[in-house]
Amino acid sequence: MFLKICSNVFNMGVVLIRMNKKGGFTGLIIIVVLLVVGFFWFVGKWNGEEGEMCVPASCCHADSCILESEAPNCSGGVCTAVCLAGSMDCGAGECGVVDGECGVIWNE
DSSP states (O other), rough: OHHHHHHHHHHHHHHHHHGGGGGGHHHHHHHHHHHHHHHHHHHHHHSSSSSOOOOOSSSSSSOSSSEGGOOOTTTTTTOOOOTTSEEEEEEEETEEEETTTTEEEEEO
């Protein structure tokens, strides 16, 4: 997919250069900028920075995180207002991507 995007960007740049021979350098800059932006977009997708969110693995007093598509249905549950040690309660932690997987980012 990334190679196809690069190929399309390159072909677009060749057309820009041919349209304006004086602007060959400008066309080259446009190609480079588009390739750099495409690269970071691709890397972001590959590292899981975009797409599914990480959410708590349990409805109450969660101590781990999972993908949003695997989250339990918490619509009918009632949780206590107690801040349990080792859980993400009361701002002790939040879900995020840790080493390419869903995990807890503990606040200190």
